[in-house]
Structure formats: C-alpha cells, structure tokens
Amino acid sequence: MALPLTRSKALQRRAETLLPGGVDSPVRAFRAVGGDPPFLVSAKGAYLSDADGNRYIDLFGSWGPMLLGHAFPPAVEAIREAAGHSASFGASTAAEADLAELVQLCFPSIQKLRFVSSGTEACMSAIRLARGFTGRPFVIKFEGCYHGHADALLVKAGSGVATFGIPGSAGVPNETVMHTLALPYNDLSAVEAAFAAHPELVACVILEPVVGNAGTIAPLPGYLKGLREITRKHGALLIFDEVMTGFRLAPGGAQELFADELGGAPDLTTLGKIIGGGLPVGAFGGRAEIMDYLAPLGPVYQAGTLSGNPLAMAAGIATLRSLLEQRETIYTRLEATTAAIVEGIARLAVERGIALTTNRVGSMFTCFFTPSAVTDFTTASHSDTAAFARFHRAMLERGVWLPPSQFEAAFVSTEHGPAEVDAILAAAAEALHEVQK
Ligand SMILES: *Cc1c(COP(=O)(O)O)cnc(C)c1O
Numbered sequence: 067m068a069l070p071l072t073r074s075k076a077l078q079r080r081a082e083t084l085l086p087g088g089v090d091s092p093v094r095a096f097r098a099v100g101g102d103p104p105f106l107v108s109a110k111g112a113y114l115s116d117a118d119g120n121r122y123i124d125l126f127g128s129w130g131p132m133l134l135g136h137a138f139p140p141a142v143e144a145i146r147e148a149a150g151h152s153a154s155f156g157a158s159t160a161a162e163a164d165l166a167e168l169v170q171l172c173f174p175s176i177q178k179l180r181f182v183s184s185g186t187e188a189c190m191s192a193i194r195l196a197r198g199f200t201g202r203p204f205v206i207k208f209e210g211c212y213h214g215h216a217d218a219l220l221v222k223a224g225s226g227v228a229t230f231g232i233p234g235s236a237g238v239p240n241e242t243v244m245h246t247l248a249l250p251y252n253d254l255s256a257v258e259a260a261f262a263a264h265p266e267l268v269a270c271v272i273l274e275p276v277v278g279n280a281g282t283i284a285p286l287p288g289y290l291k292g293l294r295e296i297t298r299k300h301g302a303l304l305i306f307d308e309v310m311t312g313f314r315l316a317p318g319g320a321q322e323l324f325a326d327e328l329g330g331a332p333d334l335t336t337l338g339k340i341i342g343g344g345l346p347v348g349a350f351g352g353r354a355e356i357m358d359y360l361a362p363l364g365p366v367y368q369a370g371t372l373s374g375n376p377l378a379m380a381a382g383i384a385t386l387r388s389l390l391e392q393r394e395t396i397y398t399r400l401e402a403t404t405a406a407i408v409e410g411i412a413r414l415a416v417e418r419g420i421a422l423t424t425n426r427v428g429s430m431f432t433c434f435f436t437p438s439a440v441t442d443f444t445t446a447s448h449s450d451t452a453a454f455a456r457f458h459r460a461m462l463e464r465g466v467w468l469p470p471s472q473f474e475a476a477f478v479s480t481e482h483g484p485a486e487v488d489a490i491l492a493a494a495a496e497a498l499h500e501v502q503k
Pocket of ligand 1: 183184185186187189212213214215274278279307308309310338339348
C-alpha cells in the first residue's frame with residue numbers, strides 16, 4: 067500500500083536543491099521514519115491535505131499549536147483584520163497588553179511577561195534572566211528535555227536532537243555548555259547531588275513539567291514538588307518550560323494540572339506554540355521582581371524587532387479567548403478523545419502480542435515500542451525505533467499522520483471527535499499488523 071505522492075516527491079527534490087535536507091526544521095524531512103514527507107497545501111480542523119490530494123487525520127498539530135484545530139475561524143478572522151492595519155510597527159500596540167492579560171488569567175504565577183517570536187527565544191532569554199537575577203552561572207536541565215536550539219541548552223536535548231542520535235550539536239564550543247548540567251529526569255537525588263557539588267552556583271533548574279520531547283513522559287508523584295523544595299532551599303529559580311504543555315494540559319498548563327501536588331508555583335515560565343495560535347510567538351514571564359531585571363528597567367538585555375508582532379498577537383488573543391470561554395468543555399473533550407485513541411491502540415497491541423508502552427497526559431501521548439515503563443530518556447531510548455518507523459509509515463498510508471519520530475509527543479485537538487477516533491483505531495488495527503511483518 068503506497069501513497070500517491072508524485073507531486074510531493076517532486077516538490078521535495080526541488081526543495082532539496084535550495085534548503086538543506088529540503089526543510090527548515092530537521093524532523094520535517096522524515097529521516098527517522100524513512101520515505102518522502104507529503105507536502106501540505108491546506109488544513110481544516112483535524113484534517114491535513116497534501117499536494118497530491120491525499121487527506122490525513124492530523125495527530126501532530128503543527129507540533130503543538132493547533133489545540134483548536136487548523137484554520138480556527140476566530141483566529142483566521144483576527145489575522146485578516148490585523149493584516150489590514152499593517153503587519154508590523156516596531157512600536158507598542160494595545161494588543162500586547164491584551165494578550166498579556168489573557169496569559170495572566172491562565173497563569174496566575176506570571177505577574178509580568180515579555181513576548182518573543184519562538185519557544186527557543188523564550189527559554190534562552192529566561193535562562194539569561196535567571197543568571198542575571200541570581201548572579202550565578204550554572205543551569206540544570208534534564209536528559210530528553212528540549213528547550214529550543216540555543217547553544218547552552220543543546221545538551222542531551224530530546225526532540226530532533228534525540229531523533230538524530232547526536233549528543234548535542236557541532237558548532238557548540240565546550241566553553242558554551244560547561245555551565246549546563248544535564249541530569250536524568252524523574253530523579254531527585256541527582257538534583258540534590260548537583261546542588262551539593264556546586265554550592266551557591268546554580269542559577270536555575272529548567273524542565274518540561276510533562277516531557278513531550280523524548281516522547282510523552284509524566285513527572286512521577288512528588289517529583290515537581292521536590293524540585294520546588296530543592297530550588298527554594300538553594301536560592302535557585304525554578305523554570306517550567308510550558309512551551310508545549312501551556313494551554314494544552316489546562317489553560318494554566320502543567321502548573322495548573324499539578325497545582326495540588328506542586329507546593330508553590332515556578333518562578334519563571336516559558337510559553338510558545340498555542341500562545342500564537344499558529345503564528346510565531348513565544349513568551350517568558352513570572353515573578354515581577356525577577357522580570358523587572360530585564361532592560362529597560364534592569365541590567366539583563368533582551369530584544370526583538372518583531373516581538374509582539376500585531377498579527378501574532380491577534381492570533382494569540384483569538385485563540386486564548388476561545389479557550390478560556392470554553393474551558394469547562396474543551397479539556398474534558400480532549401481528555402475523552404485522547405483516552406479513547408490511546409486505550410484503543412493499547413488494546414490492539416495486546417491482542418496482537420506487540421510490546422507497546424502507551425504514555426498519555428491529557429491530549430499528549432506517545433506509543434513507545436518497548437515492553438517496559440518509560441519514565442526518563444534512558445527508558446524511552448530502549449524503544450524499537452524500526453518498529454515505530456514501520457508503524458508510522460503504515461498509519462500515514464492509511465491517512466493518519468503521527469509525528470515522524472518515536473521521541474515526539476502526538477497531539478489531539480478539539481476538532482477530533484468520535485469519527486476520527488474510529489478512523490484512527492481502524493488504521494492502527496492494520497498498521498500494527500504491518501509492524502509484526
Ligand atoms: C517546541 C519547544 C521549544 C522550542 O520552541 P520553538 O518555537 O520551536 O523554538 C522549547 N521548549 C519546548 C518544551 C518545546 O516543546
């Protein structure tokens with residue numbers, strides 16, 4: 067069963083002569099799963115359409131932003147309206163404070179924030195701010211957590227870096243990462259040990275409070291609370307990278323979902339993806355006392371020509387407004403739809419005797435081709451990536467587009483419903499059969 071991809075193949079060959087690998091972000095090239103990537107021409111709700119007229123149920127949601135589905139009408143309308151008033155001014159507009167207020171409604175821990183144009187920028191800037199505020203050099207991150215591609219954070223990062231099996235990246239000098247400590251996720255004793263080894267030198271601990279970039283991994287009970295306690299004890303800042311989880315797991319992200327067991331909010335939070343409704347937006351924010359260390363008030367420099375871009379703010383405002391208006395219904399729906407998909411796939415795997423571990427938190431999930439529990443990057447990397455590649459290809463051929471790597475989370479939108487669940491499970495029933503061949 068092969069997809070008709072004549073036009074996509076031709077477009078890929080052309081792109082390869084102009085763009086390295088034919089792509090602007092490595093994972094789009096499908097190297098981890100093989101085959102040619104379909105070229106997309108449009109998408110609506112839960113469905114993607116490619117240049118050859120194939121249709122797919124979307125389970126990667128533009129890597130997270132499309133919580134409310136593609137071409138979400140209020141966002142489309144807001145972008146059209148804003149575009150008519152100029153795409154950019156390079157001066158302040160009321161829309162920035164409007165979106166900031168909405169973010170604050172979702173995240174009470176964010177007293178002040180700054181908008182940037184990507185999740186990478188948000189994390190890079192939050193780290194600089196944490197170092198500036200504490201006057202300390204070291205950053206603790208966790209293996210398999212991805213915080214964008216800034217030099218200092220490309221150490222044992224997940225996502226594309228994990229997909230390609232390279233420990234970091236060429237072009238990053240040792241001196242740049244010598245203050246980055248990468249520890250195993252879900253292991254508090256490793257964090258205690260790192261603080262003991264570098265007393266009063268750790269500026270911050272940054273993490274994905276639910277990991278998505280090594281595939282989906284939940285924090286073990288007590289883990290987030292433990293990190294809050296340890297960082298507080300040692301005068302280091304706790305940074306939640308909620309670029310993926312923010313607005314997805316709850317309006318207030320993982321810090322809302324796990325509020326009861328957290329024992330205090332993070333000092334800083336980074337956001338991206340959903341916050342821009344598909345346009346390039348990131349943000350970082352937190353306690354006002356820390357945020358006021360930023361220029362022009364404070365000594366930590368940070369800037370951006372297109373930061374707070376009017377089109378991006380308009381898309382973000384339309385998205386967050388709708389999400390807040392429907393908060394009573396959308397998260398229950400996302401939970402039910404995603405549970406039906408994941409439990410269905412798990413049941414099919416059991417019936418076929420395939421060793422599959424399914425991890426799910428809200429509308430994020432991953433099917434790891436391994437018999438054992440996945441709680442950190444090491445256990446994730448025991449997965450059979452060749453089996454995943456066969457599964458991915460077989461699903462794509464049946465009209466279901468999963469993220470093209472074992473080490474990425476799949477995403478469900480509010481536009482996915484019972485019909486899509488049935489179609490996904492029908493495809494999975496056949497695709498799992500192909501995995502065994
Ligand atoms: C996607 C992601 C980033 C990077 O965001 P970009 O917009 O791709 O630069 C950072 N952190 C997490 C947790 C992410 O999922």
